[in-house]
Amino acid sequence: MIGRFLKIRILQVGRELSSLGWWRTVVLLAVLAVGGIAIYRQTGLYPNCLYVTAVAALVVLGIHLYRKDKEFILLTGTDPMKIYVAEYAFFSVPVFILMLFTEHWYCAILLLAVYFLLSLIRYTPGKKTRTGYAPAIIPRDNFEWMAGIRGNLPVILVLYVAALGLLIYPYASIFVLWLLLGLIASFYQWCEPSDILQLAELPPKGFIRRKLKSHLKGYLFFSAPILIGYVIFQPATAWVALVIYAISFINLAFFILSKYAVYQPCHSSPAGNVLTSVIHFCMFVPFLLPLPLLMCLRAYKKSQHQLKEYLDAYR
Protein backbone atom coordinates (compact mmCIF):
# COMPACT_ATOMS: atom_id res chain seq x y z
CA MET A 1 0.00 0.00 0.00
CA ILE A 2 2.84 2.45 0.83
CA GLY A 3 4.36 1.74 -2.58
CA ARG A 4 1.04 2.59 -4.27
CA PHE A 5 0.79 5.87 -2.37
CA LEU A 6 4.33 6.81 -3.35
CA LYS A 7 3.55 5.93 -6.97
CA ILE A 8 0.53 8.25 -6.89
CA ARG A 9 2.66 11.02 -5.41
CA ILE A 10 5.29 10.58 -8.13
CA LEU A 11 2.56 10.74 -10.78
CA GLN A 12 1.18 13.91 -9.19
CA VAL A 13 4.64 15.52 -9.18
CA GLY A 14 5.07 14.46 -12.82
CA ARG A 15 1.75 16.12 -13.74
CA GLU A 16 2.70 19.31 -11.91
CA LEU A 17 6.04 19.42 -13.71
CA SER A 18 4.52 18.74 -17.11
CA SER A 19 1.99 21.54 -16.54
CA LEU A 20 4.91 23.91 -15.87
CA GLY A 21 6.46 23.74 -19.32
CA TRP A 22 10.18 23.47 -20.04
CA TRP A 23 11.42 26.94 -19.16
CA ARG A 24 9.60 27.07 -15.84
CA THR A 25 11.03 23.64 -15.08
CA VAL A 26 14.52 25.02 -15.80
CA VAL A 27 13.89 27.91 -13.37
CA LEU A 28 12.57 25.46 -10.78
CA LEU A 29 15.65 23.26 -11.19
CA ALA A 30 17.91 26.32 -10.87
CA VAL A 31 16.17 27.30 -7.63
CA LEU A 32 16.40 23.71 -6.34
CA ALA A 33 20.10 23.55 -7.26
CA VAL A 34 20.80 26.80 -5.40
CA GLY A 35 18.73 25.51 -2.48
CA GLY A 36 20.68 22.24 -2.50
CA ILE A 37 24.02 24.07 -2.45
CA ALA A 38 22.79 26.26 0.42
CA ILE A 39 21.62 23.21 2.40
CA TYR A 40 24.96 21.43 1.83
CA ARG A 41 27.03 24.46 2.86
CA GLN A 42 24.96 25.39 5.89
CA THR A 43 24.72 21.80 7.15
CA GLY A 44 28.53 21.75 7.14
CA LEU A 45 28.59 24.51 9.74
CA TYR A 46 27.56 24.39 13.40
CA PRO A 47 24.99 25.48 14.63
CA ASN A 48 23.62 26.28 11.14
CA CYS A 49 23.08 22.56 10.54
CA LEU A 50 20.48 22.61 13.30
CA TYR A 51 18.77 25.63 11.78
CA VAL A 52 18.59 23.85 8.40
CA THR A 53 17.06 20.81 10.10
CA ALA A 54 14.58 23.02 11.97
CA VAL A 55 13.51 24.86 8.79
CA ALA A 56 13.05 21.54 6.94
CA ALA A 57 11.00 20.20 9.86
CA LEU A 58 8.87 23.37 9.91
CA VAL A 59 8.15 23.09 6.19
CA VAL A 60 7.04 19.47 6.61
CA LEU A 61 5.02 20.39 9.70
CA GLY A 62 3.14 22.97 7.62
CA ILE A 63 2.47 20.42 4.89
CA HIS A 64 1.38 17.81 7.41
CA LEU A 65 -0.99 20.09 9.31
CA TYR A 66 -2.79 21.32 6.22
CA ARG A 67 -2.78 18.21 3.99
CA LYS A 68 -6.31 17.51 2.87
CA ASP A 69 -6.07 13.74 2.52
CA LYS A 70 -5.79 12.78 6.20
CA GLU A 71 -9.34 11.38 6.34
CA PHE A 72 -8.87 9.61 3.01
CA ILE A 73 -5.71 7.89 4.23
CA LEU A 74 -7.59 6.72 7.33
CA LEU A 75 -10.30 5.27 5.07
CA THR A 76 -7.77 3.13 3.20
CA GLY A 77 -7.18 1.17 6.40
CA THR A 78 -3.39 1.41 6.24
CA ASP A 79 -1.40 2.74 9.18
CA PRO A 80 -1.39 6.48 8.36
CA MET A 81 1.86 7.03 10.26
CA LYS A 82 3.75 4.69 7.91
CA ILE A 83 2.36 6.49 4.86
CA TYR A 84 3.20 9.96 6.20
CA VAL A 85 6.77 9.01 7.16
CA ALA A 86 7.34 7.18 3.87
CA GLU A 87 6.15 10.16 1.83
CA TYR A 88 8.09 12.78 3.76
CA ALA A 89 11.24 10.62 3.77
CA PHE A 90 10.92 9.81 0.06
CA PHE A 91 10.73 13.44 -0.97
CA SER A 92 13.50 14.36 1.47
CA VAL A 93 15.99 11.87 0.00
CA PRO A 94 17.98 14.63 -1.80
CA VAL A 95 18.18 16.59 1.47
CA PHE A 96 19.23 13.47 3.39
CA ILE A 97 21.95 12.73 0.83
CA LEU A 98 23.31 16.28 1.03
CA MET A 99 23.30 16.11 4.84
CA LEU A 100 25.00 12.72 4.92
CA PHE A 101 27.96 14.12 2.94
CA THR A 102 28.73 16.66 5.66
CA GLU A 103 30.35 16.15 9.05
CA HIS A 104 26.97 16.85 10.64
CA TRP A 105 25.40 13.80 8.98
CA TYR A 106 23.39 13.07 12.12
CA CYS A 107 21.05 15.92 11.10
CA ALA A 108 19.55 13.55 8.49
CA ILE A 109 18.73 11.04 11.22
CA LEU A 110 17.42 13.85 13.42
CA LEU A 111 15.16 15.05 10.60
CA LEU A 112 13.87 11.52 10.00
CA ALA A 113 13.13 11.18 13.72
CA VAL A 114 11.20 14.46 13.58
CA TYR A 115 9.13 13.05 10.70
CA PHE A 116 8.09 10.14 12.93
CA LEU A 117 6.96 12.60 15.60
CA LEU A 118 5.13 14.81 13.08
CA SER A 119 3.28 11.86 11.64
CA LEU A 120 1.64 11.29 15.02
CA ILE A 121 -0.17 14.61 14.72
CA ARG A 122 -3.80 14.05 13.73
CA TYR A 123 -4.84 17.67 14.18
CA THR A 124 -5.94 19.73 11.18
CA PRO A 125 -6.56 23.43 11.80
CA GLY A 126 -10.30 23.80 11.28
CA LYS A 127 -12.05 26.58 9.46
CA LYS A 128 -14.10 28.88 11.64
CA THR A 129 -17.72 29.33 10.75
CA ARG A 130 -18.14 32.82 12.13
CA THR A 131 -16.95 36.17 10.84
CA GLY A 132 -14.88 37.07 13.88
CA TYR A 133 -11.64 35.89 12.34
CA ALA A 134 -11.63 38.16 9.30
CA PRO A 135 -10.62 41.60 10.56
CA ALA A 136 -13.19 44.25 9.73
CA ILE A 137 -10.46 46.61 8.46
CA ILE A 138 -10.07 44.53 5.29
CA PRO A 139 -11.87 46.35 2.46
CA ARG A 140 -15.07 44.49 1.61
CA ASP A 141 -14.04 43.89 -2.00
CA ASN A 142 -10.84 42.15 -0.89
CA PHE A 143 -12.36 38.69 -0.54
CA GLU A 144 -8.99 36.97 -1.10
CA TRP A 145 -7.56 38.45 2.09
CA MET A 146 -10.80 37.89 4.02
CA ALA A 147 -10.79 34.19 3.19
CA GLY A 148 -7.00 33.85 3.46
CA ILE A 149 -6.70 35.54 6.84
CA ARG A 150 -9.70 33.65 8.19
CA GLY A 151 -8.14 30.33 7.20
CA ASN A 152 -4.63 31.14 8.44
CA LEU A 153 -5.11 33.61 11.27
CA PRO A 154 -3.17 31.71 13.99
CA VAL A 155 -0.14 31.22 11.70
CA ILE A 156 -0.28 34.82 10.50
CA LEU A 157 -0.49 36.14 14.07
CA VAL A 158 2.45 34.02 15.21
CA LEU A 159 4.57 35.09 12.23
CA TYR A 160 3.61 38.75 12.57
CA VAL A 161 4.42 38.83 16.28
CA ALA A 162 7.67 36.93 15.55
CA ALA A 163 8.59 39.49 12.87
CA LEU A 164 8.11 42.31 15.36
CA GLY A 165 9.88 40.42 18.15
CA LEU A 166 12.89 39.61 15.97
CA LEU A 167 13.50 43.22 14.93
CA ILE A 168 16.58 43.30 17.20
CA TYR A 169 18.32 40.70 15.00
CA PRO A 170 19.53 41.62 11.51
CA TYR A 171 17.60 40.03 8.61
CA ALA A 172 15.38 37.85 10.86
CA SER A 173 12.24 40.00 10.56
CA ILE A 174 12.72 40.34 6.82
CA PHE A 175 12.91 36.55 6.53
CA VAL A 176 9.66 36.22 8.52
CA LEU A 177 8.04 38.85 6.30
CA TRP A 178 9.14 36.77 3.31
CA LEU A 179 7.41 33.75 4.89
CA LEU A 180 4.28 35.85 5.41
CA LEU A 181 4.31 36.91 1.78
CA GLY A 182 4.58 33.23 0.81
CA LEU A 183 1.44 32.62 2.83
CA ILE A 184 -0.27 35.60 1.20
CA ALA A 185 0.58 34.07 -2.21
CA SER A 186 -1.71 31.18 -1.29
CA PHE A 187 -4.62 33.68 -1.04
CA TYR A 188 -4.51 34.00 -4.81
CA GLN A 189 -4.59 30.33 -5.77
CA TRP A 190 -8.36 30.11 -6.14
CA CYS A 191 -10.14 31.95 -8.96
CA GLU A 192 -13.36 33.69 -8.03
CA PRO A 193 -16.62 32.93 -9.88
CA SER A 194 -17.28 35.06 -12.94
CA ASP A 195 -20.16 36.96 -11.32
CA ILE A 196 -17.79 38.31 -8.66
CA LEU A 197 -15.24 39.14 -11.37
CA GLN A 198 -17.85 41.13 -13.28
CA LEU A 199 -19.15 43.15 -10.33
CA ALA A 200 -16.76 46.05 -10.90
CA GLU A 201 -18.10 46.34 -14.48
CA LEU A 202 -14.64 47.27 -15.73
CA PRO A 203 -12.78 46.12 -18.85
CA PRO A 204 -9.70 43.91 -18.32
CA LYS A 205 -7.18 46.74 -18.09
CA GLY A 206 -9.23 48.79 -15.63
CA PHE A 207 -10.05 45.73 -13.56
CA ILE A 208 -6.40 44.65 -13.24
CA ARG A 209 -5.19 48.14 -12.39
CA ARG A 210 -7.83 48.56 -9.70
CA LYS A 211 -7.07 45.14 -8.25
CA LEU A 212 -3.30 45.76 -8.15
CA LYS A 213 -3.72 49.20 -6.59
CA SER A 214 -6.07 47.98 -3.89
CA HIS A 215 -4.07 44.86 -2.97
CA LEU A 216 -0.61 46.49 -3.04
CA LYS A 217 -1.99 49.22 -0.81
CA GLY A 218 -3.36 46.56 1.55
CA TYR A 219 0.03 44.85 1.72
CA LEU A 220 1.74 48.19 2.34
CA PHE A 221 -0.43 48.82 5.41
CA PHE A 222 0.00 45.23 6.55
CA SER A 223 3.80 45.16 6.30
CA ALA A 224 4.75 48.78 6.99
CA PRO A 225 5.07 48.36 10.81
CA ILE A 226 7.62 45.57 10.31
CA LEU A 227 9.65 47.54 7.77
CA ILE A 228 9.59 50.77 9.77
CA GLY A 229 10.64 48.82 12.87
CA TYR A 230 13.46 47.21 10.92
CA VAL A 231 14.77 50.54 9.63
CA ILE A 232 14.75 51.90 13.20
CA PHE A 233 16.37 48.88 14.85
CA GLN A 234 18.73 47.83 12.03
CA PRO A 235 19.83 50.99 10.21
CA ALA A 236 23.06 49.33 9.03
CA THR A 237 21.22 46.73 6.91
CA ALA A 238 18.13 48.83 6.22
CA TRP A 239 18.99 49.15 2.53
CA VAL A 240 18.89 45.36 2.10
CA ALA A 241 15.46 45.32 3.72
CA LEU A 242 14.26 48.09 1.44
CA VAL A 243 15.47 46.27 -1.68
CA ILE A 244 13.78 43.04 -0.56
CA TYR A 245 10.68 45.01 0.34
CA ALA A 246 10.53 46.55 -3.13
CA ILE A 247 10.91 43.10 -4.72
CA SER A 248 8.17 41.75 -2.46
CA PHE A 249 5.75 44.20 -4.07
CA ILE A 250 6.73 42.88 -7.50
CA ASN A 251 6.19 39.36 -6.21
CA LEU A 252 2.77 40.24 -4.82
CA ALA A 253 1.81 41.83 -8.13
CA PHE A 254 2.94 38.62 -9.82
CA PHE A 255 0.82 36.45 -7.51
CA ILE A 256 -2.25 38.54 -8.38
CA LEU A 257 -1.54 38.71 -12.10
CA SER A 258 -0.71 35.01 -12.40
CA LYS A 259 -4.20 34.19 -11.07
CA TYR A 260 -5.83 36.22 -13.83
CA ALA A 261 -3.32 35.08 -16.47
CA VAL A 262 -4.82 31.58 -16.22
CA TYR A 263 -8.24 32.64 -14.94
CA GLN A 264 -11.02 30.09 -15.13
CA PRO A 265 -14.02 30.61 -12.86
CA CYS A 266 -13.74 28.60 -9.63
CA HIS A 267 -10.54 26.83 -10.61
CA SER A 268 -7.10 26.87 -9.10
CA SER A 269 -4.01 26.57 -11.23
CA PRO A 270 -1.44 23.90 -10.34
CA ALA A 271 1.11 25.51 -12.67
CA GLY A 272 0.41 28.86 -11.06
CA ASN A 273 0.89 27.43 -7.59
CA VAL A 274 4.29 25.92 -8.35
CA LEU A 275 5.36 28.95 -10.34
CA THR A 276 4.47 31.39 -7.57
CA SER A 277 6.61 29.34 -5.17
CA VAL A 278 9.51 29.37 -7.64
CA ILE A 279 9.23 33.12 -8.15
CA HIS A 280 9.08 33.65 -4.39
CA PHE A 281 12.33 31.74 -3.93
CA CYS A 282 14.01 33.88 -6.60
CA MET A 283 14.46 36.59 -3.95
CA PHE A 284 17.33 34.56 -2.51
CA VAL A 285 19.06 33.92 -5.81
CA PRO A 286 20.73 37.15 -6.98
CA PHE A 287 21.04 36.17 -10.65
CA LEU A 288 17.32 35.34 -10.75
CA LEU A 289 16.22 38.67 -9.27
CA PRO A 290 15.02 40.16 -12.61
CA LEU A 291 12.84 37.12 -13.20
CA PRO A 292 9.88 38.20 -11.00
CA LEU A 293 9.70 41.51 -12.86
CA LEU A 294 9.83 39.83 -16.27
CA MET A 295 7.24 37.28 -15.18
CA CYS A 296 5.09 40.08 -13.83
CA LEU A 297 5.07 41.86 -17.19
CA ARG A 298 4.31 38.61 -18.99
CA ALA A 299 1.48 37.74 -16.57
CA TYR A 300 0.05 41.25 -16.99
CA LYS A 301 -0.14 40.77 -20.75
CA LYS A 302 -1.59 37.28 -20.43
CA SER A 303 -4.19 38.39 -17.89
CA GLN A 304 -5.46 41.07 -20.28
CA HIS A 305 -6.01 38.39 -22.89
CA GLN A 306 -7.50 35.84 -20.49
CA LEU A 307 -10.05 38.27 -19.01
CA LYS A 308 -11.29 39.43 -22.41
CA GLU A 309 -13.92 36.69 -22.51
CA TYR A 310 -15.43 37.82 -19.22
CA LEU A 311 -14.85 41.58 -19.13
CA ASP A 312 -14.65 42.80 -22.71
CA ALA A 313 -18.39 43.52 -22.62
CA TYR A 314 -17.65 46.45 -20.26
CA ARG A 315 -15.50 48.35 -22.78
Next chain:
Amino acid sequence: MLTVKDLTLSYHGSVVLEKLNLSLQPGCIHGLVGMNGSGKTTLFHGIYGLLKPDSGAVLWEDRPVSRKDMSLLETQHYFYPGITGREYLGLFPTPRAFFNAALWEELFNLPLDELIENYSTGMKTKLALTGIIKLDKTVMLLDEPFNGTDLETGRIIKLLLAKLKEKGKTVIVTSHILETLTGSCDYIHHLAGKGIRKTYSRDSWVNMERDLFAAMEEKVRVQIDKAF
Protein backbone atom coordinates in the same frame (compact mmCIF):
# COMPACT_ATOMS: atom_id res chain seq x y z
CA MET B 1 -38.30 45.81 -25.58
CA LEU B 2 -35.56 43.18 -25.49
CA THR B 3 -35.18 41.78 -28.99
CA VAL B 4 -33.19 38.76 -30.02
CA LYS B 5 -32.67 38.98 -33.76
CA ASP B 6 -31.53 36.04 -35.94
CA LEU B 7 -29.23 34.85 -33.17
CA THR B 8 -26.99 31.89 -33.96
CA LEU B 9 -24.89 30.52 -31.12
CA SER B 10 -22.43 27.64 -31.10
CA TYR B 11 -20.94 25.80 -28.19
CA HIS B 12 -17.75 23.76 -28.62
CA GLY B 13 -18.14 23.91 -32.39
CA SER B 14 -21.74 22.69 -32.63
CA VAL B 15 -24.63 25.04 -33.37
CA VAL B 16 -27.02 25.12 -30.40
CA LEU B 17 -29.31 27.95 -31.48
CA GLU B 18 -29.86 28.93 -35.09
CA LYS B 19 -31.39 32.19 -36.32
CA LEU B 20 -33.40 32.51 -33.13
CA ASN B 21 -35.87 35.39 -32.95
CA LEU B 22 -37.57 36.53 -29.79
CA SER B 23 -39.24 39.74 -28.65
CA LEU B 24 -39.69 40.26 -24.94
CA GLN B 25 -42.12 42.84 -23.61
CA PRO B 26 -40.45 45.08 -21.02
CA GLY B 27 -41.76 45.05 -17.46
CA CYS B 28 -42.99 41.46 -17.78
CA ILE B 29 -41.96 38.10 -16.43
CA HIS B 30 -40.95 35.75 -19.23
CA GLY B 31 -40.57 32.02 -18.77
CA LEU B 32 -38.31 29.90 -20.92
CA VAL B 33 -39.04 26.19 -21.17
CA GLY B 34 -37.36 23.43 -23.08
CA MET B 35 -35.94 19.97 -22.67
CA ASN B 36 -32.45 19.39 -21.23
CA GLY B 37 -29.91 20.50 -23.80
CA SER B 38 -32.40 22.61 -25.76
CA GLY B 39 -30.18 25.68 -25.26
CA LYS B 40 -31.81 27.67 -22.45
CA THR B 41 -28.53 28.38 -20.67
CA THR B 42 -26.79 28.99 -24.01
CA LEU B 43 -29.44 31.58 -24.88
CA PHE B 44 -28.90 33.29 -21.50
CA HIS B 45 -25.14 33.32 -22.08
CA GLY B 46 -25.73 34.74 -25.56
CA ILE B 47 -27.99 37.52 -24.29
CA TYR B 48 -25.60 38.30 -21.42
CA GLY B 49 -22.59 38.37 -23.74
CA LEU B 50 -20.70 35.43 -22.24
CA LEU B 51 -20.98 33.66 -25.61
CA LYS B 52 -20.11 35.52 -28.77
CA PRO B 53 -22.81 34.98 -31.40
CA ASP B 54 -21.90 33.47 -34.78
CA SER B 55 -24.43 35.90 -36.20
CA GLY B 56 -27.39 38.01 -35.12
CA ALA B 57 -27.84 40.53 -32.35
CA VAL B 58 -29.50 41.22 -29.02
CA LEU B 59 -31.11 44.66 -28.74
CA TRP B 60 -32.51 46.57 -25.79
CA GLU B 61 -34.75 49.49 -26.76
CA ASP B 62 -33.39 49.23 -30.34
CA ARG B 63 -29.70 49.53 -29.39
CA PRO B 64 -27.20 46.72 -28.82
CA VAL B 65 -27.75 45.44 -25.31
CA SER B 66 -25.09 46.33 -22.75
CA ARG B 67 -24.17 44.04 -19.93
CA LYS B 68 -24.55 47.01 -17.64
CA ASP B 69 -28.33 46.73 -18.20
CA MET B 70 -28.49 43.11 -17.07
CA SER B 71 -27.76 40.65 -14.31
CA LEU B 72 -27.50 36.90 -14.63
CA LEU B 73 -28.25 34.23 -12.05
CA GLU B 74 -26.47 31.08 -13.23
CA THR B 75 -27.79 27.56 -12.69
CA GLN B 76 -24.70 26.44 -10.83
CA HIS B 77 -23.83 28.70 -7.95
CA TYR B 78 -20.12 28.99 -7.27
CA PHE B 79 -18.87 31.01 -4.37
CA TYR B 80 -15.39 31.98 -3.29
CA PRO B 81 -14.31 29.61 -0.49
CA GLY B 82 -13.74 30.97 2.99
CA ILE B 83 -16.12 33.91 2.93
CA THR B 84 -19.46 34.37 4.68
CA GLY B 85 -22.80 35.15 3.11
CA ARG B 86 -22.66 38.71 4.44
CA GLU B 87 -19.19 39.22 2.97
CA TYR B 88 -20.42 37.84 -0.36
CA LEU B 89 -23.32 40.30 -0.43
CA GLY B 90 -20.90 43.04 0.59
CA LEU B 91 -19.08 42.53 -2.72
CA PHE B 92 -22.16 43.59 -4.66
CA PRO B 93 -22.46 47.31 -5.21
CA THR B 94 -25.75 48.88 -4.17
CA PRO B 95 -26.95 51.30 -6.84
CA ARG B 96 -29.73 52.54 -4.61
CA ALA B 97 -30.12 52.57 -0.87
CA PHE B 98 -33.06 50.14 -0.92
CA PHE B 99 -31.03 47.11 0.07
CA ASN B 100 -31.20 46.07 3.69
CA ALA B 101 -29.28 42.83 4.34
CA ALA B 102 -31.10 42.19 7.62
CA LEU B 103 -34.49 42.11 5.86
CA TRP B 104 -33.23 39.64 3.25
CA GLU B 105 -31.59 37.54 5.94
CA GLU B 106 -34.96 37.25 7.65
CA LEU B 107 -36.96 36.78 4.44
CA PHE B 108 -34.80 33.92 3.20
CA ASN B 109 -33.81 32.64 6.64
CA LEU B 110 -30.15 32.85 5.64
CA PRO B 111 -27.32 32.46 8.19
CA LEU B 112 -25.34 35.35 6.69
CA ASP B 113 -22.54 35.12 9.24
CA GLU B 114 -21.68 31.53 8.39
CA LEU B 115 -19.24 30.41 5.72
CA ILE B 116 -21.02 29.80 2.43
CA GLU B 117 -19.53 26.32 2.08
CA ASN B 118 -21.70 25.30 5.05
CA TYR B 119 -24.88 26.35 3.21
CA SER B 120 -27.34 23.89 1.68
CA THR B 121 -28.05 23.99 -2.08
CA GLY B 122 -31.26 25.93 -1.50
CA MET B 123 -29.51 28.47 0.75
CA LYS B 124 -26.85 29.00 -1.92
CA THR B 125 -29.56 29.67 -4.52
CA LYS B 126 -31.23 32.16 -2.19
CA LEU B 127 -27.93 33.91 -1.48
CA ALA B 128 -27.05 34.14 -5.18
CA LEU B 129 -30.54 35.47 -5.95
CA THR B 130 -30.23 38.08 -3.18
CA GLY B 131 -26.96 39.29 -4.75
CA ILE B 132 -28.63 39.59 -8.16
CA ILE B 133 -31.57 41.54 -6.71
CA LYS B 134 -29.12 43.84 -4.91
CA LEU B 135 -27.63 44.78 -8.30
CA ASP B 136 -31.04 46.24 -9.23
CA LYS B 137 -30.63 45.85 -13.02
CA THR B 138 -33.39 46.53 -15.54
CA VAL B 139 -33.15 43.09 -17.16
CA MET B 140 -32.72 40.01 -14.99
CA LEU B 141 -31.87 36.59 -16.39
CA LEU B 142 -32.64 33.92 -13.82
CA ASP B 143 -31.52 30.43 -14.78
CA GLU B 144 -33.30 27.88 -12.59
CA PRO B 145 -33.89 30.09 -9.50
CA PHE B 146 -36.21 27.42 -8.04
CA ASN B 147 -33.44 24.78 -8.01
CA GLY B 148 -33.00 23.10 -4.63
CA THR B 149 -35.43 25.40 -2.85
CA ASP B 150 -38.11 24.16 -0.48
CA LEU B 151 -41.86 24.80 -0.91
CA GLU B 152 -41.81 27.94 1.20
CA THR B 153 -38.84 29.45 -0.64
CA GLY B 154 -40.41 28.57 -3.97
CA ARG B 155 -43.44 30.57 -2.92
CA ILE B 156 -41.24 33.48 -1.77
CA ILE B 157 -39.45 33.53 -5.15
CA LYS B 158 -42.81 33.63 -6.93
CA LEU B 159 -43.83 36.64 -4.80
CA LEU B 160 -40.45 38.25 -5.46
CA LEU B 161 -40.94 37.86 -9.21
CA ALA B 162 -44.29 39.63 -8.88
CA LYS B 163 -42.57 42.44 -6.95
CA LEU B 164 -39.85 42.75 -9.61
CA LYS B 165 -42.55 43.08 -12.25
CA GLU B 166 -44.21 45.75 -10.16
CA LYS B 167 -40.90 47.63 -10.08
CA GLY B 168 -40.78 47.51 -13.89
CA LYS B 169 -38.06 44.89 -14.28
CA THR B 170 -37.91 42.61 -17.29
CA VAL B 171 -37.25 39.13 -15.97
CA ILE B 172 -36.51 35.99 -17.96
CA VAL B 173 -36.68 32.85 -15.90
CA THR B 174 -36.18 29.16 -16.59
CA SER B 175 -37.42 26.25 -14.55
CA HIS B 176 -37.81 22.51 -14.88
CA ILE B 177 -41.05 22.68 -12.95
CA LEU B 178 -43.75 24.10 -15.21
CA GLU B 179 -46.05 25.10 -12.33
CA THR B 180 -43.43 27.52 -10.99
CA LEU B 181 -43.55 29.35 -14.33
CA THR B 182 -47.30 29.24 -14.97
CA GLY B 183 -47.81 30.72 -11.52
CA SER B 184 -45.57 33.72 -12.06
CA CYS B 185 -44.97 34.44 -15.77
CA ASP B 186 -46.79 36.68 -18.22
CA TYR B 187 -45.41 34.79 -21.19
CA ILE B 188 -43.74 31.43 -21.62
CA HIS B 189 -41.49 30.78 -24.60
CA HIS B 190 -40.92 27.21 -25.72
CA LEU B 191 -37.38 26.59 -26.87
CA ALA B 192 -36.96 23.58 -29.17
CA GLY B 193 -35.26 22.69 -32.44
CA LYS B 194 -32.58 25.41 -32.05
CA GLY B 195 -35.16 28.18 -31.87
CA ILE B 196 -38.31 29.47 -30.21
CA ARG B 197 -41.08 27.10 -31.27
CA LYS B 198 -43.96 29.06 -29.77
CA THR B 199 -44.76 31.81 -27.29
CA TYR B 200 -47.71 31.35 -24.94
CA SER B 201 -49.55 34.03 -23.02
CA ARG B 202 -51.45 33.43 -19.76
CA ASP B 203 -54.72 32.60 -21.52
CA SER B 204 -53.11 29.78 -23.49
CA TRP B 205 -51.36 27.87 -20.66
CA VAL B 206 -53.68 24.87 -21.22
CA ASN B 207 -52.71 24.64 -24.88
CA MET B 208 -49.06 24.92 -23.88
CA GLU B 209 -49.20 21.93 -21.52
CA ARG B 210 -50.94 19.90 -24.20
CA ASP B 211 -48.35 20.93 -26.85
CA LEU B 212 -45.42 20.27 -24.59
CA PHE B 213 -46.43 16.91 -23.21
CA ALA B 214 -48.93 15.24 -25.55
CA ALA B 215 -46.46 13.71 -28.00
CA MET B 216 -43.92 12.98 -25.30
CA GLU B 217 -46.43 11.30 -22.95
CA GLU B 218 -47.70 9.02 -25.66
CA LYS B 219 -44.17 7.84 -26.42
CA VAL B 220 -43.19 7.50 -22.76
CA ARG B 221 -46.35 5.51 -21.91
CA VAL B 222 -45.39 2.93 -24.51
CA GLN B 223 -41.84 2.80 -23.14
CA ILE B 224 -43.05 2.39 -19.54
CA ASP B 225 -45.44 -0.36 -20.58
CA LYS B 226 -42.57 -2.17 -22.29
CA ALA B 227 -40.32 -1.70 -19.26
CA PHE B 228 -42.88 -3.41 -16.99
